[in-house]
Structures are given as structure tokens and as C-alpha cells.
Amino acid sequence: MRPRALFLRFLLATIAPGWAAAAGAPAPATRTITFAEASCNTLAELPITFSIPASYVTRAPAQHRTKTGCFWGIAADLDRAMKDPKGIDFSGIRSGVFWARPAGNVGFDRRKNQFYDGRGADEAGMKRQFERAGAKNAVAKRGAVGRFPTLQFTGDLPAGPNHKEGRLYMIYIGLGTDTNTLLLIYHPPTRQTPADDQVWEQFISSLRSTAPQR
Numbered sequence: 001m002r003p004r005a006l007f008l009r010f011l012l013a014t015i016a017p018g019w020a021a022a023a024g025a026p027a028p029a030t031r032t033i034t035f036a037e038a039s040c041n042t043l044a045e046l047p048i049t050f051s052i053p054a055s056y057v058t059r060a061p062a063q064h065r066t067k068t069g070c071f072w073g074i075a076a077d078l079d080r081a082m083k084d085p086k087g088i089d090f091s092g093i094r095s096g097v098f099w100a101r102p103a104g105n106v107g108f109d110r111r112k113n114q115f116y117d118g119r120g121a122d123e124a125g126m127k128r129q130f131e132r133a134g135a136k137n138a139v140a141k142r143g144a145v146g147r148f149p150t151l152q153f154t155g156d157l158p159a160g161p162n163h164k165e166g167r168l169y170m171i172y173i174g175l176g177t178d179t180n181t182l183l184l185i186y187h188p189p190t191r192q193t194p195a196d197d198q199v200w201e202q203f204i205s206s207l208r209s210t211a212p213q214r
Contacts, residue, residue: 029054030206033072038100040070043182046175048145051206052098061088069101090187096199097187106172107179108149115151115172115181123151134158135168146209149174154200167192169200 031054035046040060052072059078060070062085071078071088073095080092090097105118106126114122121129127140135155143150152171159165169186186203188196 031056033058038070038072039182042070043102043175044177046148047209047211048148048173049208049210051203061085067102067104069099071097071099073097091190093187094189096189096196098203099185099187101183103172103181103183106181106183108172108174108181109179110174113149115149115174127153130155143204145173145207146211148176148209150207152204154197167196169196171204 030051032049032051035043035048035050037058038048038050040058042060053074055074056072057075057078058070058072059082061068061082071081073081073093077093077095077097081088081090081097083089088099106115108115112122115126116122117126117129123140123142127138130140130153131138135157138155139153141152143152150171150173152169154167154169156167157165167188169188171184173182173184174180175182186196186200188199
């Protein structure tokens, strides 16, 4: 399989058809969760916190494995998504769901200060692959949560034989241990709206480091 097809396959594997409110509606009440809660206690605690809607709960699938990760959403949506013990299905969710899990195919090289994928592509290369896979309005943005580097991707993926078109929202966080990274993906409701962009930006702006400043 060609690299372009491989990359598209990976991207499609990360999304599926909220936290999204109607445009102009007041922002929902939120609560702060620790890194341990965000990972369903599958990863060592780090000084990072996240803000999620107050109505959201965190839950791991019945087959609780570190690589499967942790899901955040309203209880009814998580019930729908986890109905089949063989896999996660986001097609019936009515609000947005977040998925946090270790990123097995993207690492962070502290010496080069660069994220890279499993084929050795750096950040610019990852964005080019995203665009070659057909993504429109593709954005790759470096940032940081305290001392932890981040790399987020957003873009519109075209429809394919086995999927509908949809917007991708994802961010990698370098964990500071070896090359390990955490991947966070926002899955919008099946009926996406422009408000989902605002949901994502509000989430990104809520990321905080609780480590003492030196």
C-alpha cells in the first residue's frame, strides 16, 4: 500500500461519525479533570489538567487496556458507543465524545524538538501527508502545555468508499518519558456544525499545566 493510502487509512481510523451547542448559546458548565482521570487511570499522573463539560463522565471500555484509552462524554453517548464489546462505534452519538489514548505511531524527539510518525516523517512531513490524503483546510499547529509539547491537526477529510466526509480534530501531547505521546481526538456528533470548531478551540485553550513554575 502506498504511503498516502496508509496515512489516509490511519486518519480515517481515528475519526467516526457533543459538547457542541447551537451557535450563540451560552457555554456549558465545565469541570476540571486530572491527567489520571483523563486516562482512566491507565497512565502515570502528569501535571496536566483538562476542562470538560460538567455533564461528561470518563469511562474505559469493558476490555480495559492501556492502548484502548479513555473516553469522555455524556453517559448515554458512551453507552451507545460501547454497546458492542468488540469495538467502539461513534455513529449514534448525539453530543461530542473525546478519546484519549497512547499514540502508538507518533513519537516526540526531544533532541530535535520534533514530533514524528512511524515512517520518520517530521511535523512538516506529517502535514504534507495529511494534505496528500485529500484533507482540505489542513492546519498543523505546535504548542505546549507547560513543559509538555503539543501538536494539533485539524482539517476536512473527503468522503470515501467506507466513510462519510468529516472534520478531524486531534492533538498529540509529548509525555516527557522516552518518545511517548498521548493522542486526544474529538469526535463530533454525526450531524456536525461549525460550532464544533468552537468546541475544539475552547477545549484546547483549557489545557493547563499544574507544575510549579521554575
